[in-house]
Amino acid sequence: MSLTRLFPEDGRYFQRTAPTPLVPVQLEPSQPVSWCKLEFLNPSGSTKDRIARHMLEKAWRRGDVTQGGWVVEASSGSTSLALALACAQLDLRFLAVMPEGVSNERVLSIKAYGGEVISLDKSLGMEDAINRAEHETRERGGITTRQFENPDNSEAHRLWTAQEILSQIPGNLIEGVVSGVGTGGTLVGLFEGIFQSGCDVTPFLARPVSHAVISEVECCSFSKRLQGVMDGTSSIFSLERLPGLVEISTDDEDAIETTHSLIHHGFPVGPSSGLNLAAAHQAVGYLLHDANVVTVFPDRMDRYFSTELFGPYQ
Template sequence: MTTSLAGANRGIADNILDLIGDTPLLRLPPSFAPGVEAEILLKFEPANPGGSVKDRIALAMIRGAEERGELRPGGTVVECTSGNTGAGLCLVAAALGYRSLIVIPDKMSQEKIDTLRAFGAEVVITPAHVPAGHPEHYLKVAERLAASIPGAWWANQFGNPDNPGAHYRTTGPEIWAQCDGRLDAFVAGCGTGGTITGTGRFLRERNPAVRIVGVDPPGSVYEPYWRTGELPAAGTYAVEGVGEDEIPDSWDREVVTDYEVVDDAESFAVARRLARETGIFVGGSAGLALAAGLRVGARLGAGKRVVVLIPDSGKNYLTKVYDPDWLRDNGFLDRVPAAAATVGDLVRRRPRAALLPEETLDLAWRQIADRGVRPLPVVAARPDGELLGVADEDRLLELLAAGSSPQDSISSARRR
């Protein structure tokens, strides 16, 4: 048996940006879903240098801004993002000598926030559970910051035609070539809608019979709007990077031929099982897309081919999708019955939806976002966990505005 070296066909790259795109297409082992007779292929976007599909649009949007004179040397790249677009923009900005400022909702994983900072970005964290149009919505904050900073350029992935354009020029042609023009369905989750719009448009131009299947979590507006043409009230969901509370310009309803809805529990379960059973380590939104792809494959049957886009790696979600405590706290795993619990279970699996006075304001903010509990109780560690107070976003913002540091303890900040 011979083993080829991944990326051997690239030769030596002169710049990290040369490694964006040209990602592999991976066949899902048939044993993962023995009841699905269609061939399931995974477009493996974690192979991009920034670790996600969003590297493609980051490069396209920055290059487009340069060509139009919107971004000049010494400028600042500003964007609102669920994390992956921000990482891609920060990578491209660092390679090209720009500053970056990223606005991110507080429900996103700490790994994503730390990645942005590792690229040298300034990170602004906003509340996740505010409606579109609210002044603290991450899109509004990014727009406001870009307007106030000299030399800043707002990428605006939700309204930037270079977003779907990147996928029309790269992702779609790659899939078509890798499949030798033989595929029956393309399945992808929708965040900005750019991936499915650009890729789907290219594939349907080559073969109008190809099904373009969008995937949504319950609570997102895409699937209801695609089905009815009416914009519903948005709900909440835990999966990151997909779903939306309004319809952006980067999504084209006419490109999509079918929609699947996959809830958080199924998304996370499929992602975790994929890692355990195949070694393919992906994020929660990949679990969402694959769950839908398996449904599509089961309907299409033998002799058919389904391509599922895998947006990113599981490394961004170790403290969420791959953390049993977080999953139990949020109802995605069953708790251990008290009668059967061991001391180890009680220590390892105790609910963590509480704060200690010595913990930091930064941790408090992240705990509120991760647990979805507002307000969070602040309790004494000993002797009996006495309730000392509560913490919510408004109070934390007041403390920070009054001069407290995110690294201050809750107790010291309260004394200011």
């Protein structure tokens, strides 16, 4: 981890990391090897550091936001934490609009970075949070980063994450890329960056399927048990940008069990990592047995201590 001069004119520095590791993961001998990008090692603990940094840097250089200005985002999860950290580094003020019921670890982290949180009634969905974020931006000034439609979201992964992976994968060859979809920025950006490098790569959407009635809802999800995996909200995610997309449905129990297995093997990750790895196993089967399939471990486990994921340990 290092501090890099971001804006030489005012001497400000921005915390950056070296490229996150790409490691081969095989939890059991019967499972295929999947290449996993350890994005939970980014400064705020998730892959969303990449889009937060990229969106704010470009907004700053365009003059859309200046020192002391407001940044507002509708986010139930890691994007809000990443933006709160980045705003703390850049001397910006941050407000997260979040559905009620978001894990307390996330709320406390945002506040610790100096951000503010507005919690909406849990009966309201992400569209309501987006509308409230727009209202707060008009009232306070500044910008809303609009992660669900901002092209800088997927561009961050196309320009940075995908290029890191290509430099790390043996033989520079990738045949499949797997990700769950929140905004869609990760899957779209990785696919575009890898495809444009010349790889004949197939994109795989990891869709969690819930077979249980859960009363606690953190966001509008494919599965109410895997936070941050959403449907029908983002304009970034589209079939036109993901030609040949294959959808993989994974039971949320399998995703949670895979997450527990990852943690037991020393990967301090959240449930979206279990989802991605379980789907990656299926993607390898869809392709050739020895195909290079890449996925990401999006965030770390400490923001899930008060959720169902850690129920067995309490």
